Structures are given as structure tokens and as C-alpha cells.
Amino acid sequence: MKNEQMMxxxxxxxxxxxxxxxxxxxxxxxxxxxxxxxxxxVPGDDLVLRRPISIAAVDQDVGTCTIVYKEMGVGTGRxxxxxxxxxxxxxxxxxxxxxxxxxxxxxxxxxxIGGGVGVPPLYYAACELVKRGxxxxxxxxxxxxxxxxxxxEFHELPGCDVRVMTDDGSNGHPGTVVDALNxxxxxxxxxxxxxxxxxxxxxxxxxxxxxxxxxxxxxERMGCGIGACFACVCETGDGxxxxxxxxxxxxFAFKExxx
Numbered sequence: 001m002k003n004e005q006m007m008x009x010x011x012x013x014x015x016x017x018x019x020x021x022x023x024x025x026x027x028x029x030x031x032x033x034x035x036x037x038x039x040x041x042v043p044g045d046d047l048v049l050r051r052p053i054s055i056a057a058v059d060q061d062v063g064t065c066t067i068v069y070k071e072m073g074v075g076t077g078r079x080x081x082x083x084x085x086x087x088x089x090x091x092x093x094x095x096x097x098x099x100x101x102x103x104x105x106x107x108x109x110x111x112x113i114g115g116g117v118g119v120p121p122l123y124y125a126a127c128e129l130v131k132r133g134x135x136x137x138x139x140x141x142x143x144x145x146x147x148x149x150x151x152x153e154f155h156e157l158p159g160c161d162v163r164v165m166t167d168d169g170s171n172g173h174p175g176t177v178v179d180a181l182n183x184x185x186x187x188x189x190x191x192x193x194x195x196x197x198x199x200x201x202x203x204x205x206x207x208x209x210x211x212x213x214x215x216x217x218x219x220e221r222m223g224c225g226i227g228a229c230f231a232c233v234c235e236t237g238d239g240x241x242x243x244x245x246x247x248x249x250x251x252f253a254f255k256e257x258x259x
Contacts, residue, residue, distance in 0.1 A: 001030075001091065001092065001093070001094060001226070002026070002027050002030055002091070002092070003089065003090070003091045004025055004026060004027045004089070004090060005025065005087045005088070005089055005090075006023040006024065006025035006027060006087070006088055006089075006090050007023065007024050007025060007085065007086070007087055007088075008021065008022070008023060008082050008083060008084055008085065008086040008087075008088060009022040009023060009024050009064055009084060010022040010084055011079075011080070011082045011083065011084070013080075014068070014149040014150075015146065015147050015148060015149040016144075016146040016147050017070055017071040017072075018068065018069070018070050018071070018117070018147065018149055019068070019069055019070075019071060019079070019080050020056070020066060020067075020068050020149075021066065021067050021068070021069065021079065021082065022064050022065070022066045023064060023065055023066075023067070023088070023090070024062075024063050024064045025063070025090075026063075027065075027090055027092065027093075028058060028059075028060065028063050028064060028065050029060070029063075030092075030093055031055060031058050031065055031092075031093045032058075032093075033093070033095075033098035033099075033101075034055070034098050034099045034101055034121055034122075034124040034125035034127075034128055035054070035095060035097070035098025035099040035121050035124075035125065035194075035217050035250060035251040036054075036055060036092070036093040036094060036095040036098045036250075037052050037053060037054045037055060037092065037093065037094050037095055037121075037250065038052075038053055038055060038065075038067060038090045038091070038092035038093065038094070039051070039052050039090065039091040039092055039094055039222070039225035040052075040053055040067075040079065040088060040089075040090055041088065041089035041090070041091075042074075042075040042076075042078050042079060043078050043079075043082070043086075043088070044078060047074065047075050047078075049075075049222075049223060050091065050222075050225060051069070051075055051076065051079070052094070052220070052221075052222045052225060052246070053067045053068070053069050054067065054068075054117075054118075054120050054121040054194070054217070054219075054250075055067055055093065055120070055121060055124055056068045056120030056121065056123050056124055056150075057120075057123060057124055057127065058124065066120075067120070068117060068119075068120040068149070068150075069117065070116070070117050091225060091226075094225050094226065094246060094247070095246065095247070095249055095250045095251070096247055096248055096249075097248060097249055097250070097251045097252070098121075098217075098250075098251050099121070099122075099125045099192045099215060099217070099251055100215065100251075101125050101128040101129050101132070102132075103190070103213070104129060104132075104134050104189065104190045105134070106132070106133045106134055106135075108134070108189040108190060109137070109186070109188040109189045109190070110129060110134055110135070110136045110137070110188065110189065110190045110191075110192075111136070111137050111138075111139070111181075111184075111188035111190065111191045111192075112125060112126055112136055112137070112138045112139070112191075112192050112193070113138075113139045113140075113141070113177050113181065113191065113192075113193040113195070113203055114138070114139075114140050114141070114177075114193065114194055114195055115140075115141040115142075115177060115194075115195025115196055115199045116141070116142060116143070116147065116195060116196065117219070118193070118194035118195030118196070118199075118217070118219060119140055119149070119150055119194070119195075120150070121194050121217055122138070122192060122193075122194055123150050123153060123154065125192055126138065126154065126157055126160065127157065130157050130158055130159070130160070135158075135159040135160070136157070136159075136160055136161075137160070137161040137162075137163075137188075138154050138160060138161065138162045138163065139163050139165065139177045139180045139181065140154070140162065140163070140164050140165065140172075140177075141164075141165045141166075141167075141176060141177035141180075141195065141199070142164070142165070142166050142167070142171075143166065143167045143168065144166055144167070144168050144170050144171075145166060145170040145171035145172075146170075147166075148164060148166070148171055148172075151164055163180050165177055165179065165180050176199075176202075177195075177199060177203070178199070178202045178203060178206055181203065181206055181207060182206060187207065187209040187211050187212045188207075188211075188212055189211060189212065189213065190212070190213050190214075190215075191203070191207050191212055191213070191214040191215070192215050192217075192251075193214070193215070193216050193217070194216070194217035194219070195219070196219070197218070197219075197259055200216045200218070200259050201259040203216070204216065204254050204255070204259060207254075208254065208255075212254075213253075214253065214254035215251050215252065215253055215254070216251070216252060216254070216259065217249070217250050217251045217252075218234065218245050218249055218250050218251075218252065218257075218259075219250075220232040220234075220245045220246075220250070222245070222246050224246070225246045226246065226247060227244040227246055227247030227248070230244070232244060232245040232246050233245070234257045234258060234259075235257065235258040236256065236257055236258070237255040237256055237257055237258060239258075243256070243257050
């Protein structure tokens with residue numbers, strides 16, 4: 001974990017109120033696991049809390065990483081106004097448990113399901129899996145056509161099968177990611193997912209099968225981001241204790257925590 005200034009290489013809008021921020025700096029060398037995140041300090045002295053944003057891509061050769069965020073309020077609005085050459089303070093990479101991309105084997109059925117801004121860490125995971133020769137299938141869920149992003153990027157990955165779902169049916173297939181999951185003829189060997197908590201609960205319920213190794217990445221408001229403030233704890237599946245999403249997650253196996 002490092003706390004460093006990173007330089008904005010590019011900051012562009014890729015969908016409705018959704019922005020892709022490319023950064024460079026020595027911190028990139030420490031990023032090596034999909035599912036981890038950066039804790040971003042918002043410009044200005046009046047906003048104390050950082051914003052946790054998952055990592056969408058890493059290019060170690062050129063020394064850049066990419067994060068995707070949705071413009072929701074004052075803080076992310078300021079991030080949206082960042083321009084090339086600006087400096088932003090980042091703490092990271094954070095999270096001790098990312099997606100176990102080293103475990104799926106060539107020939108196994110690997111399914112990635114993302115909803116909204118839960119899509120970016122799955123793109124990073126998909127890139128790493130493809131590098132290892134593992135073929136992936138992807139289900140992407142969005143509210144409307146205007147909200148869709150990274151569809152082309154997933155299509156460009158070798159052998160990647162992509163299915164886009166929209167709540168209003170304005171693009172791709174009408175319905176939810178769970179609808180698409182239920183249409184599959186057999187359960188996957190591996191399932192990685194990230195998105196709204198309700199979506200993750202439904203996926204865990206519908207994909208609960210002895211064959212499936214399932215993992216979910218939790219999106220949560222955070223205070224410190226390093227496990228000191230207890231602002232992002234969740235109960236374990238057996239009710240015996242709690243897990244800190246920021247430090248012991250953000251990725252957990254099915255049933256490891258209460259969604």
C-alpha cells in the first residue's frame with residue numbers, strides 16, 4: 001500500500017455521468033490483482049473522506065492504470081473536472097482479497113457478471129484470465145442504453161462471449177443479469193461478480209450450485225479504507241464475526257459474508 005500523487009493522463013466521459021480516468025505514477029507498479037481499489041483524495045480541503053474506486057485496467061509497460069467512476073455528487077463532480085497533467089493523491093492498492101484469477105483453468109466455464117460501475121474490476125479480471133488462456137463469458141447489466149460502457153472492450157478480448165442486459169430494453173436484451181444467468185444451460189465452474197448489493201444477493205441465490213466457485217466484490221462507502229474505522233464491516237455468513245470490506249475484501253466467496 002502506498003500513498004502517492006498520480007498524474008492524470010486522460011479523463012473522459014464514456015457513458016451517462018460515467019467517466020474513465022487514466023493515471024500514471026510509481027504506484028502502478030504495486031497493482032497486481034483484479035478486484036483491489038484506489039482510495040482517491042478529492043481536490044479541495046473541504047471534503048475529507050476519500051472515494052474508493054475499483055481498478056479497471058493496468059498497463060505495466062507504460063506505467064498507467066485506469067479507474068471508472070460515476071458522477072454522483074460534489075466529490076466525483078470535482079474528479080470529473082480533472083484534466084491531463086493534474087495531480088491527484090491516491091492511497092492503494094487496497095484490499096487483501098481480489099478476484100482469484102489464478103485459479104480457473106483452461107477449458108473451465110468462467111462467467112463474469114457486472115452491473116453498472118461494478119463492471120470495471122471485471123474487465124481487469126477478464127484481461128488477466130485471457131492472458132492465461134482462459135476463455136470467459138460476460139453478462140453486463142445497465143439501466144438504459146445511455147449507461148452502457150466497455151461492451152466493445154469486452155468484445156475485443158479473444159474468445160469473450162458478451163451479453164448486455166438493460167432494465168428498459170433500450171439496448172441488448174431486456175431484463176436483468178439474473179434473467180440472463182437463468183437462461184444458461186448449465187452452472188459455470190467459476191463466477192465472479194460486482195455490482196449493487198441486491199444484484200449480488202440475487203446472483204448468489206440463483207448461482208448457488210456445488211459445481212460453482214462463486215465470488216462477489218462488494219461496493220461500499222468507506223472511511224479510512226485500511227480497516228481502522230470499522231465503517232464498512234459486514235457480518236460473516238455463519239454469524240460468528242464480521243469482515244472489513246476495505247481490508248479483508250472487497251472480494252468474498254459465496255456465503256462468506258451476508259450480502
